[in-house]
Amino acid sequence: MKEIEELFLPDNVRYAETHEWARADGDNMTIGINDYAQDQLGDIVFVELPEIGATFEKGEEFGTLESVKAVSEIYMPVSGEITAINEDLEEAPELVNGEPYNAGWIIEVKPNDPDEINTLMSSSEYLEMLKGGE
Amino acid sequence: MNEEQIKKTPLHDWHLKHSANMAVFGGYEMPLWYPSGAKREHLAVLTGAGMFDTSHMAVIMVEGPGALALLQACFTKNLNACIGKNKTPLVPGRCAYGAFLDDLGHVRDDSIVSQIASETYMIVVNAGMGGQISRHLENQAGGSDVEIHDLTDGVGKMDIQGPMSARILAGIIRKPEAVFDRMVYFSFKGFFDDDFPLADAVRLLDGTPVMLSRTGYTGEFGFEIFMNPDHIGHVWKMALEAGKDFGLVTCGFAARDSLRTGSVLPLSHQDIGPWPFINNPWSFALPFNDDQTGFTKKFTGDEALINIEEPEYTYPFAGFDLRKVSPGNSTIVTDSGGAGIGTVLTCVTDMAIGRVDEKTYSITSPDRPDGFNPKGLSCGFVRVTRKLSSGDFVELRDDRRAIKVVIVDDIRPDRTARRAIKTML
The missing domain is CATH 3.30.1360.120 (Probable tRNA modification gtpase trme; domain 1)
Known part of the structure; x- marks a missing residue:
């Protein structure tokens, strides 16, 4: 298990309490799970993705990550419509473990409110939350 | 804790x-x-x-002139008839798998018993079970000439x-x-x-x-x-x-x-537990007679196993892809008509196996197709109220999804546990 100090929590994404990240890319947002979540889940062997065009509220489950050990939900960090899914994960779900912020992204959404991303935590705020949970 | x-x-x-x-x-x-x-x-x-x-596994030593009689009275395997096709007695240097039951035929724990010397046996039980099984053996031993030592940790x-x-x-x-x-x-x-x-x-x-x-x-x-x-x-x-x-x-x-799980081995307190130890894939651990109508020895729980009025059955299953359900109280097994018939004891993914056409191969199967690179299959054990046969389809349903699986006799093919050692050197 990674020590909290070993986690890679880049500053260019925002963090949800449920361990997803979101990054604004023009009008859309890219969403994935963070380094802490992938380390806790272990080898991801299957990713269940939503349909393009589906809409979800913030906090709603939009898919599942199947690790060797268990099945875990992934939650929307902001409300919006799915505009793209990472189809590479079908053949290579392990990208979520290896490159959680890049090639292991999960969905792209068009947010209902582009400013909602500001309700998410910065990397330092997220780190504080993890430390508080120790 | x-x-x-x-x-x-x-x-x-x-x-x-x-x-x-x-x-x-x-x-x-x-x-x-x-x-x-x-x-x-x-x-x-x-x-x-x-x-x-x-x-984490616990070791218990059982020694003395009364050791064999005590184990014969408490352990499901008949230690006087457990080696090879001819069912010869256990001897020093050999081991046997079985379970310790209570009077209801429910599982206290499963174990491998190894005979160390003519009147000395070593019992390996699960983590945290050393004390409980030792006490059970002491109670059963009564005044007989046997010493029991719990070597936990x-x-x-x-x-x-x-x-x-x-x-x-x-x-x-x-x-x-x-x-x-x-x-x-x-x-x-x-x-x-x-x-x-x-x-x-x-x-x-x-x-x-x-x-x-x-x-x-x-x-x-x-x-x-x-x-x-x-x-x-x-x-x-x-x-x-x-x-x-x-x-x-x-x-x-x-x-x-x-x-x-892929090898159809039970996890104690999950796949076997506080219910009768019978009608499951591990009947080889019971001392059945040749026509399977009774037992070849008396042991704790034997009568309860023979006299069950509403039997339940434990079966191995395999899925068609790697997706799992989460075992738990709200996860049910349904038959082809949609009726609930039981619960899921274990559901994991064996990542070394996959299906090609109708057949399951492992990554080490000698006859696996060229380029075989499986993603894994979900597999595990269900406990149901109805007798099922190998090849029967059932559905496993949790809060999230339903997966179709098939009842099987075995899960991961071409395992190596029993290979002749001279071929493995």
């Missing part, structure tokens, strides 16, 4: 130093997986070898499992040819206590006496190694060094769980 009560094995610091993800299992904090990941660990046990810290244990296991061990033990000679499945040599004459049979290069048992919990060729817990730190490192050229990886409990 608060932190003070959580136990650690002598290798705990090693696991932390090597960044294992840890979780509590049977009261002990144990590795779930190492940074290499559970999938690689699972596959390594099929293609090379995996090494597991299993010091007094024995270090590690398992090396996989086709390269013997080659790795050959690099760390004295006289490997003699040790491995005619070492059949479910036999052992050596002992970890220098006071026993057997101890000289297997010594590591540095003289450490160990008990080397050709048993395990993965379905693959391999060994369980018992020793004084003071030695396990350096033995673990010695084995890792010797295993470098043989694909040896350290493995955690996630891989242990998926490997044992």
Whole structure:
């Protein structure tokens, strides 16, 4: 298990309490799970993705990550419509473990409110939350 | 359970130093997986070898003129008729799998019993069960001439499992040819206590006496190694060094769980537990007579097993892709008509198997198709109220999804546990 100090929590994404990240890319947002979540889940062997065009509220489950050990939900960090899914994960779900912020992204959404991303935590705020949970 | 009560094995610091993800299992904090990941660990046990810290298991010694009679009265396996096709009695150097039941025929725990000497037996039970099973045996022994010693936390244990296991061990033990000679499945040599004459049979290069048992919990060729817990730190490192050229990886409990499930081995208190130990894939652990109508000996729980009025059945199943359901009270098994007929005991993914047309292959099946690169299949055990047959389809349904699975006799094909040792050297 990674020590909290070993986690890679880049500053260019925002963090949800449920361990997803979101990054604004023009009008859309890219969403994935963070380094802490992938380390806790272990080898991801299957990713269940939503349909393009589906809409979800913030906090709603939009898919599942199947690790060797268990099945875990992934939650929307902001409300919006799915505009793209990472189809590479079908053949290579392990990208979520290896490159959680890049090639292991999960969905792209068009947010209902582009400013909602500001309700998410910065990397330092997220780190504080993890430390508080120790 | 608060932190003070959580136990650690002598290798705990090693696991932390090597960044294992840890979780509590049977009261002990144990590795779930190492940074290499559970999938690689699972596959390594099929293609090379995996090494597991299993010091959480409890060891009980039963000794004296009354030892055999006590075990015959408490253990499901008939120790007077358990070796080979001709069912000959257990002898020193051989072991047998069975269970300890209560009067209702429910499982207290399962166990491997090894005969150490004519009146000495070693019992390995699950983590945290040493006290309970020892007390049960003491109660059953009454005034008979038998001594019972609970060695919980007094024995270090590690398992090396996989086709390269013997080659790795050959690099760390004295006289490997003699040790491995005619070492059949479910036999052992050596002992970890220098006071026993057997101890000289297997010594590591540095003289450490160990008990080397050709048993395990993965379905693959391999060994369980018992020793004084003071030695396990350096033995673990010695084995890792010797295993470098043989694909040896350290493995955690996630891989242990998926490997044992694929091999149709039960997890005590999950697949067997407080319900009658019968109508399950492990009936070989019961002393059935030839026509399966009764038992060849008396033992605790026998009458309850014979007189069940509303039987339930435990079956192995395999899915059609790797997706799992989460076992639990709200997860149900439904038949083709949609009626609820039972619960899911275990559901994991065996990552080494896949289906091609109608047939299941493993990554080591000799007849696997060219380029076979499976993603894994979900598999496990269901407990249902209706008799099912191999090939019957059922659905497993949890809060999230429903998956179609088929009842099977066996899960991961072409396992190596029973291979002749001379072909594995």
